[in-house]
Structures are given as C-alpha cells and as structure tokens.
Amino acid sequence: MPGPPWWYGKFQNAGHRVTLPRQIILGILSRTSKHLSAEEIYLSVHRTYPAVGLTTIYRTLQLLVHLGIVFKFDFGDGRSRYELTASQKQKHHHHLICRRCGRVIDYTDFIEEEREVFNKVEKILSQKYNFKINNHQVHFYGLCDKCQ
Amino acid sequence: MPGPPWWYGKFQNAGHRVTLPRQIILGILSRTSKHLSAEEIYLSVHRTYPAVGLTTIYRTLQLLVHLGIVFKFDFGDGRSRYELTASQKQKHHHHLICRRCGRVIDYTDFIEEEREVFNKVEKILSQKYNFKINNHQVHFYGLCDKCQ
DNA sequence: TTTCTTATTGCAAATGGTTTTCATTATCAT
C-alpha cells in the first residue's frame, strides 16, 4: 500500500513535523492490537531506536490524542493506555474489563447494531446539550471467568 | 427513613467496621450529585471533622469501590472521581465530556433503543465471554457549547 | 543543495495524585 499514511494529512494541516520518533510510534501502534501503555511503547521503540526518550513518547501520544489519531484509555491499572482510532488491526470495538485481575477483552459483537443506536443518541445529545460529539467509549465491568 | 442505611449489610458481610470516617464519607457521597475527587471529599469532610486525614479518604474510597458501593471514574483531569452506585440523587446515567474544558454532563434521559441495546449486549457478552457483568459506563467525548 | 527558522527532542529535575509504613486509636465480639 504505497502513498503517505492516512494520518499524514492531519500532521500537515496542523503544521506538525513528521519526525522519525513519531513515525516509529505510529508504526508500532498500527501493528499491534493491544492497548499499549507509554512505557510499553517506549520499550518497543527502544529496541530499534535506543536514542528515543520516554518523554518523546509521552509528548507524541499527547499530540496524537489531540489530533484525534489515537484514543487514550484508563482501565484502572494506574497508567494510560493507547490505541489508534483507525487501522486494519483495530476495528471499532468496546471493552469488557475484569475488576479483579484487570484483564481487558475487546468485543465487536453487535457493534453495528450498537453503532446505529449510538449515532441516533449522539444526534439527540448533540442537539439537546449543544455538544459536538467526536467519539464515545463503552466499558463493561465485571468478573472474568477465572476470577469469579 | 429509619433503619440502617442500605450499604450497612455489605460492610457486615465482608467483616468491615462501620467507623465514623466511613459514615461521614458515605454521607457526603449520598448528598451530592457531583463527581467528587478524593481531595474534594477530604475538604468537605475536613470542614466538620478536621481530624480525618486524606489517607483515610483514599483508603475508604478504595474499600467502597471494592464493595461495589462506589464507582470510580477517570474523566481525564488527572485525578479519579467517585460516585455512589445507587442513591436517590444518582440515577444510572451516562457522561458527556468536553475534551477542551473538561466539563462533564450527566444524562439520564435514555432513549428506549439505548436501554434495549445495553440489556441485550450485556446478556450476550456475559454468556459468550463467561463474564459476570456488574455495570457499564458510557462516555461521549466532544466539545461543549462554550468550547466550540 | 545550502541556509535559516523554529518545532522537536533528550535528559534531568520537578510535579502531584495515590500508596505505604508504622505507631496509635477505636470498633465490636466476647
């Protein structure tokens, strides 16, 4: 798949430079289907590019979230976790979180049906509260099979 | 409304003591409709009971979350916020969060489809992933009227 | 290609919410 990646334009428009660390980080995010933390990304980057510092990871993630390229999640384990908003590896999904062991399951079941409802709800909420809604997240909390 | 409060049994069953700080904290949570942070609760407690320390607030909240009496939320402002899971003041609701100013709006006026989908999805997910689901949270992210 | 402006980076130090340690206090079963 040649040509510039899909996020390229978002950088240009906002006047941000396409630097090596940023490309590497985006590469990692686009190749995983996990919810990586800043440190995990740092370690992954560090294997091939030891010169990149943890600070850059944090600053880049902050930028990516701001540009709407990445979602930031809190699953309750004391650190933020990040996912691309769009990629081959990441279809739109919601989360099932175990309160005991912290396991997170992505599910896409009924996502279409959910999406229809959410579209409708978003439209209603946008009007009622005069809110410009960009995205949503759904978390179900409970106990996984091993922890019951 | 006389008699012991609804959470009393949960304490007893788990062998936890009903102490003054715990009663005060639960009192505050049951009288508010806001999403209070640990520090806000501390300050509120402190006005009438200056002897209660911040540490106790944290430990109590941790216990309450564990007992399922309180929900812990992360709205992205760098601190956790807490709400009773059940009370006169708190009906089940979802959140609308402004990415810019951090304002959080609760909404409870669900449309029928919304309820149906959640009931259905919850049931199916429980079976498919053998998860015992206790609750869910829904966050819509966007820009509020003032921040657009 | 070379130059120049300035956004970006790395390191170290600072921040700040939350947790831990430990001696003291208070709950509640006996």
Add this chain to the structure above:
DNA sequence: ATGATAATGAAAACCATTTGCAATAAGAAA
C-alpha cells in the same frame, strides 16, 4: 468491661506524567 485486631493519621515513599532548557533536526526559502 476487656481484648484482639481492624482502622486511622502523619510523614515518607511511589511512580506515572510533565516541565525546563540546551542541543538537534524538519522543512520552507533561497
């Protein structure tokens, strides 16, 4: 009333994340 021990408060420790600043590099202009 008493005793076992859960709970508490104060201070210190933790640790994910942010900030200050001098050095570096992206990308527009020449």
